[in-house]
Amino acid sequence: MPISLLSSRTQNLKCGGRLNLKTLIFLACLLRTSIRASISVRGAFILESVLMVGNNLIFFSMWWIFFRQFETIGGWQINDMAASMAMLSGAYGISNVCFGGVKNLGLIILNGDLDPFMTQPKNLLLHLAGSKSRSKGWGHLITAVILLILGGFKASSLPLVLMLIVSGAVIVTSLGLIVHSLAFWLGSIESVSQKYLDSLFVFALYPTNIYSGLLQLVMFTLIPAGLIGYVPVELLRAFSWYKFAILMSCSLGFLGVACLVFHLGLKKYESGNKFGMRL
Amino acid sequence: MSKYFFIFNLAVIQSIKNYKALIGLSLFLLTCLLVFAHLWKIAAAKMGAVHLHPDQLLWYIALNEWVLISIPDIQVDMEQDLRSGKLAYLLPRPISYLKSIFFEGLGMLTVNLLVLGAVAFLFTWWRIGAFPFDAPSLIILLALGVLAGSVGVIFQMLVGISAFWLQEVSPFNWIWEKLLFALGGLILPLAVYPLWIQKIAYFTPFPAILGQRSALAIDFSFSEALHVMLSLFFWGLLALGCLSLFYRQGLKILNVEGG
Numbered sequence: 001m002p003i004s005l006l007s008s009r010t011q012n013l014k015c016g017g018r019l020n021l022k023t024l025i026f027l028a029c030l031l032r033t034s035i036r037a038s039i040s041v042r043g044a045f046i047l048e049s050v051l052m053v054g055n056n057l058i059f060f061s062m063w064w065i066f067f068r069q070f071e072t073i074g075g076w077q078i079n080d081m082a083a084s085m086a087m088l089s090g091a092y093g094i095s096n097v098c099f100g101g102v103k104n105l106g107l108i109i110l111n112g113d114l115d116p117f118m119t120q121p122k123n124l125l126l127h128l129a130g131s132k133s134r135s136k137g138w139g140h141l142i143t144a145v146i147l148l149i150l151g152g153f154k155a156s157s158l159p160l161v162l163m164l165i166v167s168g169a170v171i172v173t174s175l176g177l178i179v180h181s182l183a184f185w186l187g188s189i190e191s192v193s194q195k196y197l198d199s200l201f202v203f204a205l206y207p208t209n210i211y212s213g214l215l216q217l218v219m220f221t222l223i224p225a226g227l228i229g230y231v232p233v234e235l236l237r238a239f240s241w242y243k244f245a246i247l248m249s250c251s252l253g254f255l256g257v258a259c260l261v262f263h264l265g266l267k268k269y270e271s272g273n274k275f276g277m278r279l
Numbered sequence: 280m281s282k283y284f285f286i287f288n289l290a291v292i293q294s295i296k297n298y299k300a301l302i303g304l305s306l307f308l309l310t311c312l313l314v315f316a317h318l319w320k321i322a323a324a325k326m327g328a329v330h331l332h333p334d335q336l337l338w339y340i341a342l343n344e345w346v347l348i349s350i351p352d353i354q355v356d357m358e359q360d361l362r363s364g365k366l367a368y369l370l371p372r373p374i375s376y377l378k379s380i381f382f383e384g385l386g387m388l389t390v391n392l393l394v395l396g397a398v399a400f401l402f403t404w405w406r407i408g409a410f411p412f413d414a415p416s417l418i419i420l421l422a423l424g425v426l427a428g429s430v431g432v433i434f435q436m437l438v439g440i441s442a443f444w445l446q447e448v449s450p451f452n453w454i455w456e457k458l459l460f461a462l463g464g465l466i467l468p469l470a471v472y473p474l475w476i477q478k479i480a481y482f483t484p485f486p487a488i489l490g491q492r493s494a495l496a497i498d499f500s501f502s503e504a505l506h507v508m509l510s511l512f513f514w515g516l517l518a519l520g521c522l523s524l525f526y527r528q529g530l531k532i533l534n535v536e537g538g
Contacts, residue, residue, distance in 0.1 A: 058461050069467070188297060
């Protein structure tokens with residue numbers, strides 16, 4: 001691909017621009033195709049989903065053992081832990097099912113494989129994020145349902161639970177985008193990026209009020225574990241419009257920063273000069 | 280053997296060159312230790328449930344996290360080799376594929392253990408203000424850490440080899456990892472677990488890799504250290520046997536299906 005063409009395309013790319021109806025239709029079609037593709041290999045799909053449920057429940061059992069000893073930590077009981085893990089699993093589930101392509105972003109940048117995406121007249125960021133749906137996301141979603149039932153979830157709070165999960169998914173996806181976009185500047189940091197994102201799941205399970213000072217600030221910014229675990233559970237325990245508005249603003253803020261980081265990184269992108277096609 | 284030593288050296292050099300990843304891992308380890316230090320400070324008020332001092336528990340967790348984070352994700356490379364067909368190009372080389380991967384993993388492990396070990400020990404020492412080890416026990420704990428990491432690499436390879444039969448190895452890696460967390464006693468010593476879970480755990484390699492080994496920081500004895508060492512050798516050899524067996528079975532599939 002001529003470098004000049006790519007270069008001019010880079011200048012005109014819609015990375016996080018306005019979401020018009022056409023873009024939303026494109027996203028819906030892309031998601032349908034990605035999800036169908038992930039389900040098509042049925043054996044792998046079932047295996048991944050089931051093992052993810054097992055994985056999450058083994059992890060939850062560790063907390064069950066912990067709460068068996070201490071009963072409450074930072075005012076939290078095992079039911080709150082179940083709710084927190086349900087929120088997290090739901091958020092990770094939606095992120096993996098709908099925007100699983102984010103996880104490949106670092107490798108795509110490193111290998112110079114952005115070219116086939118960039119040459120298409122579609123929103124680049126949505127195209128990249130929605131290009132893959134991960135089966136494990138369904139396992140996360142099933143875990144969320146199981147844990148909400150175990151945690152004594154009330155059906156009346158379903159709309160709130162769904163909104164909190166979607167907000168968490170936006171934060172998780174944005175964070176994935178930011179961390180993997182660092183490959184534009186730092187090169188091969190794939191394993192660290194993945195460890196960081198996996199650790200977010202682990203850290204988000206701790207009641208953030210056990211921290212103080214700088215660490216608490218870190219837990220709401222650099223590692224926004226508090227925003228996807230602690231705050232949603234607190235909102236479920238005692239709803240407050242003020243906290244809810246802050247949470248939604250933070251989600252949108254993270255999304256904005258993610259788009260900005262990706263867009264800035266894109267200016268540093270160097271084509272892999274590979275022949276490739278994406279239908 | 281020198282060719283495998285060369286691969287080991289190459290992996291060491293590559294890991295050092297990729298210093299950004301080492302900085303990232305160190306920051307991750309520090310965050311983990313800070314989180315646990317806070318968690319135990321809060322839980323200290325209820326320590327009647329666990330007859331251990333929070334400082335001892337922080338050393339226990341530091342020794343766990345040190346090895347856990349140092350074990351390289353070698354299964355991802357194996358999955359790539361098998362799925363991309365690269366293995367077909369690697370097989371004709373006059374070196375064993377499995378041995379080359381193992382020594383590559385050991386090279387990465389060595390650098391990770393050195394850097395993360397320094398971070399973990401210095402941080403915990405600074406946080407607690409006391410260093411509870413004498414020279415012999417420290418040397419033995421370090422040696423057991425290296426041995427546990429090596430056994431971890433072999434088990435990661437066992438996860439990686441499943442790519443002969445599966446599209447993705449990550450589902451098995453999640454389960455392996457979470458079992459290591461839960462049955463290995465990542466945040467709580469196994470002695471605190473319900474008895475039936477303890478019994479199950481001691482029939483698995485997880486306590487020797489994590490909890491049983493790190494518990495030596497709380498209550499060191501030469502007989503217990505010897506027991507952990509023998510356990511690690513037993514599980515390491517068993518995993519090597521399984522690895523060799525599955526690899527041969529996998530190669531048959533590769534031959535039949537043409538890679």
